[in-house]
Amino acid sequence: MKPRVRFAPSPTGYLHIGGARTALFNWLYARHTGGTFILRIEDTDAARNSQEAVDVILNGLRWLGLDWDEGPLTGDATGAGKGDRGPYFQSQRKENYQRRVEALLSRDLAYEHEGAVKFKMTREPVTIRDLVVGEVVRKLTDREESDPDFVILRSDGQPVFHLTNVVDDLEMGITHVIRGEDHLSNTARHIALFRAFDVHPPHYAHIPLILNADGTKMSKRDTGASLTNYVEEGFLPEAVVNYLCLLGWSPKNNREKMALAETIEAFDLPQILRHNARFDQEKLLWLQGEYARELGDDRFYELAVHTFAKAGIDTNKFPLSYVKAALDTCKGKFKLFRELPGYAGFYFIDQIEYDAEAAKKDFVPENKPRLEKLREAFAVAPKFDAPTLEAALKETAKVLGVKAGVLVHPCRLAVTGKTSGPSLYHLLEVLGKEKVMQRIELALATMS
RNA sequence: GACCCUAUGGUCUAGCGGUUAGGACACCACCCUUUCACGGUGGUAGCCCGGGUUCGAUUCCCGGUAGGGUCGCCA
Numbered sequence: 105m106k107p108r109v110r111f112a113p114s115p116t117g118y119l120h121i122g123g124a125r126t127a128l129f130n131w132l133y134a135r136h137t138g139g140t141f142i143l144r145i146e147d148t149d150a151a152r153n154s155q156e157a158v159d160v161i162l163n164g165l166r167w168l169g170l171d172w173d174e175g176p177l178t179g180d181a182t183g184a185g186k187g188d189r190g191p192y193f194q195s196q197r198k199e200n201y202q203r204r205v206e207a208l209l210s211r212d213l214a215y216e217h218e219g220a221v222k223f224k225m226t227r228e229p230v231t232i233r234d235l236v237v238g239e240v241v242r243k244l245t246d247r248e249e250s251d252p253d254f255v256i257l258r259s260d261g262q263p264v265f266h267l268t269n270v271v272d273d274l275e276m277g278i279t280h281v282i283r284g285e286d287h288l289s290n291t292a293r294h295i296a297l298f299r300a301f302d303v304h305p306p307h308y309a310h311i312p313l314i315l316n317a318d319g320t321k322m323s324k325r326d327t328g329a330s331l332t333n334y335v336e337e338g339f340l341p342e343a344v345v346n347y348l349c350l351l352g353w354s355p356k357n358n359r360e361k362m363a364l365a366e367t368i369e370a371f372d373l374p375q376i377l378r379h380n381a382r383f384d385q386e387k388l389l390w391l392q393g394e395y396a397r398e399l400g401d402d403r404f405y406e407l408a409v410h411t412f413a414k415a416g417i418d419t420n421k422f423p424l425s426y427v428k429a430a431l432d433t434c435k436g437k438f439k440l441f442r443e444l445p446g447y448a449g450f451y452f453i454d455q456i457e458y459d460a461e462a463a464k465k466d467f468v469p470e471n472k473p474r475l476e477k478l479r480e481a482f483a484v485a486p487k488f489d490a491p492t493l494e495a496a497l498k499e500t501a502k503v504l505g506v507k508a509g510v511l512v513h514p515c516r517l518a519v520t521g522k523t524s525g526p527s528l529y530h531l532l533e534v535l536g537k538e539k540v541m542q543r544i545e546l547a548l549a550t551m552s
Numbered sequence: 553g554a555c556c557c558u559a560u561g562g563u564c565u566a567g568c569g570g571u572u573a574g575g576a577c578a579c580c581a582c583c584c585u586u587u588c589a590c591g592g593u594g595g596u597a598g599c600c601c602g603g604g605u606u607c608g609a610u611u612c613c614c615g616g617u618a619g620g621g622u623c624g625c626c627a
Contacts, residue, residue: 114627149626220625221571237557245623246554254595258625265627289556289622293612312620317563319619347564354565358575380620387564389578397590447588451601501586509586516587524588541607 107139107279111165111172112269115157119164119331120313120324122284123335125348129311130282131170132349140186142276143175148268155179164331168341169364170536173277189276194268201263203255203360204271204301211461213300216400219259223267223297225252230292235309235373237494242292254293266290270297274304282309282373285380290344309373311378312352319382328383340399343392351390353382361394378548389439397436405431407441413505415445417452426451447525451535457519463550466514474504474549477516479544488537491531493502497529518547 111127113119134141147153158179165172174187174500181193184200191197205221214223225248256267263271272283288310298305316322322329334344346362354377355362355370362370367409401406408431412419419427430451438447450456458467480552481496482488497515501508516528519540525531532540 111626116627146627152626174594220627222625232556243555245556247623249554255625261624262625264625269627279566284621285557287627290627292556312558321620352564358566360564360576375594377558381565384563384577385596390577393589399599399625507586512586522587526588527585528587548609551622 105279107134107137107275108142108276109139109280109282109284110144110273110513111141112146112272112283113161114149114152114338115154115161115468116149117154117324118155118329119161120322120469121329121331121334121348122395123142124164124205124331124344125314126282126284126311127165127170127429128168128345128348128439129353129371129376131172133175133282133367133373136371137447140173141170142189143172143192143221143279144272144276145176145181145193146265146268147181147193148263150195150262153249160332163333167335168345170330185325190461191412194263194272194295196264197268197272197433201268201271201277202259204267205263207258208300211300214256217253219508220255221257222253223256223293223300225254225293226296227252230295232288232291232295232308234288235280235307235374236292237288237310237378240288242289250535256297262392266293266297270301272347274301274303278306280307280373281311282311285310285312286501291394296444309376311376312378314351315382317382322383328385336442338407338443339388339392340395341393343388346395347376348389350387351383352377361391393439395442396439399435404435408434408444411441411444412449412452415429415449417445417449423451430531433530434532437526450520450525451531456518456519458521458547458550459523460512462517464523466517467547467551469551471510471514474506474550475514475544475551477504478515478539479548482532482537482540482544488533492535493532494529514547515544519543 109130111123111130113123113127131141142216145158145161147158158181162176162179171207172186173190174189175185177184177186181191181195185192205214208223209216209221214221216222227244229243232242234240234392255264256264258264272278291308291310294514295305314322316326316328327333342364345364346367349362349367349371350360353371354375356375359366409419409427429504430448434444434448438444478497478500481500482493485492485496498508501511503511512528513523516525517523519532520533
């Protein structure tokens with residue numbers, strides 16, 4: 105029998121980065137085994153759920169490229185789903201839960217208590233055979249000792265997580281429950297419920313949690329906890345996916361940057377680690393740089409133009425050839441797309457601002473005659489392309505008896521306002537003679 | 553408080569009784585480049601502590617410590 109796995113988030117606000125990884129591991133396992141990946145929305149808490157949160161989850165999974173074989177087609181809970189075990193929103197499955205509760209009630213495995221229905225939990229320790237953690241014998245805690253039973257139907261008639269989760273896993277034919285380790289203790293209850301329904305529980309694989317860089321747990325307050333944060337920062341989904349794969353799972357062969365196909369091939373439950381992992385932004389950033397450098401041209405242009413637009417810079421006002429030439433000088437030189445407007449905005453802005461500290465250092469009186477000489481050399485250059493300009497600058501430096509750097513820095517500052525950026529000679533060529541001469545003139549004027 | 557999980561450089565990890573403890577990120581130095589990156593070379597840095605078992609423990613067992621999780625009419 106092919107595995108059937110599911111990701112079952114509750115739409116209470118955002119897609120947690122840990123949840124994204126849980127989804128990823130489930131998806132990888134399904135793809136590795138040729139099984140089925142199911143998305144089920146656990147929206148039983150009407151007070152905390154929202155339509156927006158459902159969309160955040162759906163869009164987040166799509167952004168990551170985690171397509172589901174069964175689940176919602178849209179964020180509309182009452183809308184059609186994909187697959188024959190739906191609906192895939194728990195809010196639409198009330199009758200199932202009601203029927204199951206009645207079955208337990210009639211068999212004396214549950215009872216009413218203050219308007220709610222409680223399940224008669226076993227008093228014996230429950231053994232959980234976990235595919236990741238191993239055999240866990242879960243005993244009752246002292247508080248459970250005094251009252252081991254738990255509510256499965258609230259006094260207002262709404263079913264509770266433990267019940268809905270188990271009923272749906274059962275009815276949707278889930279074979280492997282791959283979820284966060286925070287559910288390990290709950291699993292005893294779930295196993296007891298499966299037994300009450302006279303079925304064998306699915307296989308369990310509890311994966312370790314993702315912690316903050318300082319080892320504390322990630323809460324909603326931490327900006328890095330939300331997947332949306334990475335989308336907005338300008339990360340590439342393939343970098344995030346690759347990084348997430350490496351958190352709590354290892355291919356065991358020292359591979360770090362892995363193509364998705366390779367990861368699918370290698371992924372399996374036994375290689376999942378048992379201990380929590382800290383989220384390392386630096387390593388994610390490294391992978392981001394790796395993927396950013398090898399981005400296809402079309403996708404690179406598209407993402408770049410979009411990023412400029414978000415920053416209020418309309419690149420469509422410029423000829424396509426100019427935009428592409430400008431972007432070509434930037435590719436592979438920055439990591440996060442969020443950096444791009446600051447890195448290459450000078451191509452599309454007339455009023456550039458000089459880096460204050462650099463201006464103090466480079467726009468000094470003794471540099472004025474030097475920059476004037478450079479302007480003249482550029483003015484009479486036979487061609488305005490990178491090799492010619494480089495030769496002109498170096499020749500000028502030689503005549504002045506200074507190192508090339510003495511001209512390079514003020515020149516870069518004059519035309520870009522920055523101390524770093526694309527290759528100077530190439531950016532001059534792209535910018536064009538008119539703008540370059542204008543900007544050098546302007547810089548000269550500030551140096552009096 | 554009880555119950556459960558975990559423990560290799562700063563971080564992610566390989567290791568499954570005998571290794572000069574390997575890789576990656578980060579960091580440092582040098583090279584390349586007279587920007588910034590990229591790339592290259594070299595380097596600093598690790599088996600939580602204490603008991604066992606064993607000829608021999610990073611590795612197996614027990615205890616401690618530390619971190620994390622759970623004990624809701626949240627999921």
